Amino acid sequence: MSGSELTQAVRQEALRLGFAACGFAPAGPVSGVCMETLDRWVANRYHADMGYMERNRHLREDPTQLVPGCRTLIVVALNYYPKRTLPKEGYQIAYYAYGKDYHRVVKDKLHQLLGYIKTLAPDVEGRAFCDTAPLLERYWAVRAGLGFMGRNRTLIIPGKGSYFFLGVLAVTAELGMRHEADSSSPTRDTSGIDTLKDDPVACGDCKRCLLACPTGALTREGIDCRRCLSYLTIEHRGPLPEGMAQKLGRRIYGCDTCQQVCPHNRLAQPTEEEAFDMAPEVEALTPQEWMEMTPERYRQLFKHSAMERAGYEGLMRNLQR
Ligand code: SF4
Numbered sequence: 001m002s003g004s005e006l007t008q009a010v011r012q013e014a015l016r017l018g019f020a021a022c023g024f025a026p027a028g029p030v031s032g033v034c035m036e037t038l039d040r041w042v043a044n045r046y047h048a049d050m051g052y053m054e055r056n057r058h059l060r061e062d063p064t065q066l067v068p069g070c071r072t073l074i075v076v077a078l079n080y081y082p083k084r085t086l087p088k089e090g091y092q093i094a095y096y097a098y099g100k101d102y103h104r105v106v107k108d109k110l111h112q113l114l115g116y117i118k119t120l121a122p123d124v125e126g127r128a129f130c131d132t133a134p135l136l137e138r139y140w141a142v143r144a145g146l147g148f149m150g151r152n153r154t155l156i157i158p159g160k161g162s163y164f165f166l167g168v169l170a171v172t173a174e175l176g177m178r179h180e181a182d183s184s185s186p187t188r189d190t191s192g193i194d195t196l197k198d199d200p201v202a203c204g205d206c207k208r209c210l211l212a213c214p215t216g217a218l219t220r221e222g223i224d225c226r227r228c229l230s231y232l233t234i235e236h237r238g239p240l241p242e243g244m245a246q247k248l249g250r251r252i253y254g255c256d257t258c259q260q261v262c263p264h265n266r267l268a269q270p271t272e273e274e275a276f277d278m279a280p281e282v283e284a285l286t287p288q289e290w291m292e293m294t295p296e297r298y299r300q301l302f303k304h305s306a307m308e309r310a311g312y313e314g315l316m317r318n319l320q321r
């Protein structure tokens with residue numbers, strides 16, 4: 001099978017597995033401007049307490065250090081836009097956390113994709129990633145032609161929006177643009193651009209996300225996580241910083257505001273992935289039941305859910321502010 005045929009077959013299988021987009025990027029060092037942006041972001045302490053962002057810089061800079069022998073990054077996007085959203089007057093949970101832990105769902109599909117590749121090319125080796133390694137997923141998604149970086153720092157897929165989980169399969173085969181004439185491949189040369197920054201061509205004059213962010217966390221230099229309600233309600237441990245609890249409104253886990261206002265998301269279609277549906281017993285919780293939740297009930301309701309991340313203490317802190 002030629003590289004071109006294998007590329008087309010992999011793309012088709014990725015779509016059959018439920019991914020909304022699949023692209024290919026040659027593995028190698030990321031652009032210098034991208035690393036400079038990342039370094040500035042870390043130097044500004046915008047990563048808050050995510051100390052792991054200070055480590056393994058060399059692996060982030062070059063995925064062939066992470067996966068020796070890898071020649072192509074297959075980048076995929078899985079839609080999580082919910083079929084039904086929670087009523088506006090009730091507690092709000094970020095859409096991505098409505099259902100099962102996406103790391104498992106995405107990686108399971110990527111392992112299936114690798115299994116498929118091996119049926120066609122048995123010598124190909126690969127490793128699957130979904131927020132599980134020092135890899136600049138959004139950078140590689142842009143390089144693979146999936147979309148562009150919005151001012152809200154999400155990957156926006158033209159015609160589909162930004163409610164997508166990104167996954168990467170690093171493989172030893174040479175696939176992608178070198179082998180295909182594909183209209184979804186980037187028409188601009190993205191090799192030198194700073195894909196960690198917003199793309200002025202794609203966002204134009206729009207500033208909706210910057211204006212809508214309740215805390216001013218979106219800066220020219222990237223998201224200041226110390227002020228981002230998504231970071232604070234999920235990753236942050238201990239009490240919320242002063243002034244932030246008042247900004248939460250009805251949010252108890254994450255924040256979707258900078259995506260909800262984005263005009264690109266008017267085109268978002270509900271996911272067909274049942275794993276991302278909210279469990280009926282969670283959807284039915286009353287405000288009182290949320291407030292009185294015991295650790296046992298929490299474990300029962302959120303085992304293997306994306307909401308496990310904040311832990312019981314984190315959730316109760318967000319509720320009882
Ligand atoms: S997730 Fe919320 S707080 Fe964070 S940058 Fe977006 S709008 Fe601002």
Ligand code: SF4
Pocket residue numbers: 150151152153202203206207208209210258261262263264
């Ligand atoms: S809201 Fe506007 S500025 Fe923000 S990411 Fe979407 S298009 Fe870009």
